Amino acid sequence: MAIEVRETFREGCGVREICVIGGNRYFGKRLIARLIAAGDRVTVINRGSSAPPPGVTHLIADRDDEKSLENALGSRAFDVVVDQVCYTPGQAEIARRVFSGRTRRYVMTSTVEVYEYEDSAALVREDAVDPRTVAVDLELPWDEPEFRETHYGEGKRQAEAVLAAGGPEFACVAVRVAHVLGGDDDFTGRLDHYVDRVRTGGPIAVPTVNHPATYIHVEEIADFLAWTAGAEFTGPVNAASHGVLTTGELCEAVAVHLPEGRTEFRTTEVGEVSPLSFARSYGMDNSRATKLGFTFGEAREWLPRAVAETLGKDN
Known part of the structure; x- marks a missing residue:
């Protein structure tokens, strides 16, 4: 009641x-x-x-x-x-x-x-x-x-x-x-993980079949x-923003800011993988919200900004 x-x-x-x-x-x-x-x-x-x-x-x-x-x-x-x-x-x-x-x-x-x-x-x-x-x-x-x-x-x-x-x-x-993704106050550490790996050349663990995902x-x-x-x-x-992103695209966006870095993927069938790398698809259809009147951006267009914000936080 x-x-x-x-x-x-x-x-x-x-x-x-x-x-x-x-x-x-x-x-x-x-x-x-x-x-x-x-x-x-x-x-x-x-x-x-x-x-x-x-x-x-x-x-x-x-x-x-x-x-x-x-x-x-x-x-x-x-x-x-x-x-x-x-x-x-x-x-x-x-x-x-x-x-x-x-x-x-x-x-x-x-x-x-x-x-x-x-x-x-x-x-x-x-x-x-x-x-x-x-x-x-x-x-x-x-x-x-x-x-x-x-x-x-x-x-x-x-x-x-x-x-x-x-x-x-x-x-x-x-x-x-x-x-x-994005912001200089991202507490999740997910993009930070890739910044650290690319900067140091450390291995990036991904599943054998690594699926893309939608982001915002x-x-x-x-x-x-x-x-x-x-x-x-x-x-x-x-x-979700329009378009899907792969782990490779995330690393490419990071590598633009770290020309001395290195990206090394290591596939694994068992055990923990890097954040934002997926053994199954995590893509969402945003057509309902779009039809209701919300205008989403393109993930690939704002990704460089999100990476720059993460790097700015680390500096």
Whole structure:
């Protein structure tokens, strides 16, 4: 049952009330900056370990603790909630209960990893994984960090399923984000790995058959999430730039800046491979978002910029 809240949604008002759960780093902080620049009133919820950007309302709560989240929110209601840190079905269950009746629209940041079992050379469409048909198991050890990390795609799939089960009164979008590159604050270390290997001539471990993938620039995914917050569509949507990139293309873009370096690939059938090298395809079809009105860039056009930003961070 949706809880009753004292505040009402702001009908006909140009200023939107938007809540962002998490979002203090990487493309999350860029999203918040875009919302503020658009004139939205932004509330950020996190555990308090880091301060949000100036100009927002900051609420401290543990999203895994339903009572903590309810107490922090009080009577607040929002036009849109953007959930940057929903990783498990349990977290999604809490969010759906707490925010039902508090928001018109719920946007969950999901991942290309939901397609980890869809091994196809063709770019995968959203209907390959329908969250309404995904089985949910809340009894799995989702609270264990190692389990959560090794079941990242499954956690996101089940979280999508829980939110999708909210029905028409809980309008939900799952943004399935391609691998993100760029920015001088990329904490993932994935491009750094190739910079280090090319600079030192160290071996780059890749699978015997190394498949390409779709990507998106950090600024573009922030644009996409801001656009999604203001749209009306629901359901899953793929967010990826046009075109696929191979590991070789990533290394070529790095090598342009490191003429004294060397690129050496070493294939392996077992064991760990380098990040952004894949034994299966991770290409997403972005035609749904394109038809809805978002204009994506070309991955090959922004890749040199992403590499330059990574190298700038290292200098």
